[in-house]
Amino acid sequence: MDKIDISEVCQHYRARVIRVTPLDDCYLVETNRGPKELHVWPRVDVMRWSFAWRERLAGQGFRELERFIRTREAKPYLVVGKRGVTMTDHLRHIEACSPGEDFARQSGRVVGMMHLSQQESPILAGDDYLKQEQMNAEAKWAQAKAVVESYRARYGKEKGEKRWVAELMTPLLQRMERSALMLSHESITPDAINVAHRDLLRDNWGMVNGKLYLRGFFRPQLSIQQRDVASFLRDLYLTHKDIRQVHAFLDGYEEVKPLQYSDYTLMLAFMARPREVWKSVESYVKRVSRNKEVSAASIEQALQSQQAVDQLLHHIADRAERSRSVGVDEPL
Known part of the structure; x- marks a missing residue:
């Protein structure tokens, strides 16, 4: 897991942080607005590309995907040093798809x-x-x-x-x-x-x-x-x-x-x-x-x-x- 100042990053979002738990691929952040996931992107260009296609896909009418939560400054992501940071909602209940x-x-x-x-x-x-x-x-x-x-x-x-x-x-x-x-x-x-x-x-x-x-x-x-x-x-x-x-x-x-x-x-x-x-x-x-x-x-x-x-x-x-x-x- 990439080491960043989580407390500093979370200050950019409109949510009060209660607890932060490092996971294998992200940080699970418990907030007063529900659980969130904080992801660190090794490549900023890939993060920007990912934001763009997610927004276009939502614009096409498919909104059932993880979209980036905007900061207090209305930014969809942050750039910390040479890495990107995004926050998304954490879904506790995801069921498996029925094959067919x-x-x-x-x-x-x-x-x-x-x-x-x-x-x-x-x-x-x-x-x-x-x-x-x-x-x-x-x-x-x-x-x-x-x-x-x-x-x-x-x-x-x-x-x-x-x-x-x-x-x-x-x-x-x-x-x-x-x-x-x-x-x-x-x-x-x-x-x-x-x-x-x-x-x-x-x-x-x-x-x-x-x-x-x-x-x-x-x-x-x-x-x-x-x-x-x-x-x-x-x-x-x-x-x-x-x-x-x-x-x-x-x-x-x-x-x-x-x-x-x-x-x-x-x-x-x-x-x-x-x-x-x-x-x-x-x-x-x-x-x-x-x-x-x-x-x-x-x-x-x-x-x-x-x-x-x-x-x-x-x-x-x-x-x-x-x-x-x-x-x-x-x-x-």
């Missing part, structure tokens, strides 16, 4: 509205974050190739489990290469790239007074909107194995913000990364290189998750093909 197509469609609409609100801000450039993703994908692919070459040279001809892992590496490298190439697909144009949170998750949703509530994003890691959608759909499908919820989310999203072929291409690029499988393989390789006891059980478990992701990829690719732009001939 209705929730998926509603959340899709809200995310579409949120993305429209975010892309209107000139504070952060989406193209910069796409370049970061492209460079990161290429770097991970290069690192993986080096790991594979080293492992194969030493264990590629052995029998049993070690050889099985060596054979598994070829399709993993192919997936990583494909993901990197899709991130630079010719259909992607700068006007289709806007900044969003890197990973939208189920934890960002709740029910408050019977209404869908959007929460969090106070210390966001940023990327582009297509990764936001890809992360949520991947998590949604791996949790429920229900493709109808995936399509319901996308239907709701497209009611507000239609998706182009390039959007689907980027979503598939992020989904195509064999994240869990490669992580488990990399861990296996490290233990082998240190002559430690190893087991491929975690790899086998990750492969089962990857099979579910592959099913999701197939459905998203089919949907993408149905929305293809005229003149794009390369299949996904």
Whole structure:
């Protein structure tokens, strides 16, 4: 938790502070006007960007989210040194969302509205974050190739489990290469790239007074909107194995913000990364290189998750093909 003078900060707000409790990601402030949360932002530009999209989203009619409380001077946030500070209401009673197509469609609409609100801000450039993703994908692919070459040279001809892992590496490298190439697909144009949170998750949703509530994003890691959608759909499908919820989310999203072929291409690029499988393989390789006891059980478990992701990829690719732009001939 960032150390700031809480008492000095709270003096800027129209509330009498009773008690302050440090939490993992904020300060819980009990006041005569109810419980509040005080958040410290490492980046002031991200705080300003977050304020802007929240206000635009509320202006679109969706007010079930955490908005910044204004100070005595009517400022929506404070800048203390090189950090930003915001105060929001603390909700004590947030219920879990009931999974299903209705929730998926509603959340899709809200995310579409949120993305429209975010892309209107000139504070952060989406193209910069796409370049970061492209460079990161290429770097991970290069690192993986080096790991594979080293492992194969030493264990590629052995029998049993070690050889099985060596054979598994070829399709993993192919997936990583494909993901990197899709991130630079010719259909992607700068006007289709806007900044969003890197990973939208189920934890960002709740029910408050019977209404869908959007929460969090106070210390966001940023990327582009297509990764936001890809992360949520991947998590949604791996949790429920229900493709109808995936399509319901996308239907709701497209009611507000239609998706182009390039959007689907980027979503598939992020989904195509064999994240869990490669992580488990990399861990296996490290233990082998240190002559430690190893087991491929975690790899086998990750492969089962990857099979579910592959099913999701197939459905998203089919949907993408149905929305293809005229003149794009390369299949996904």
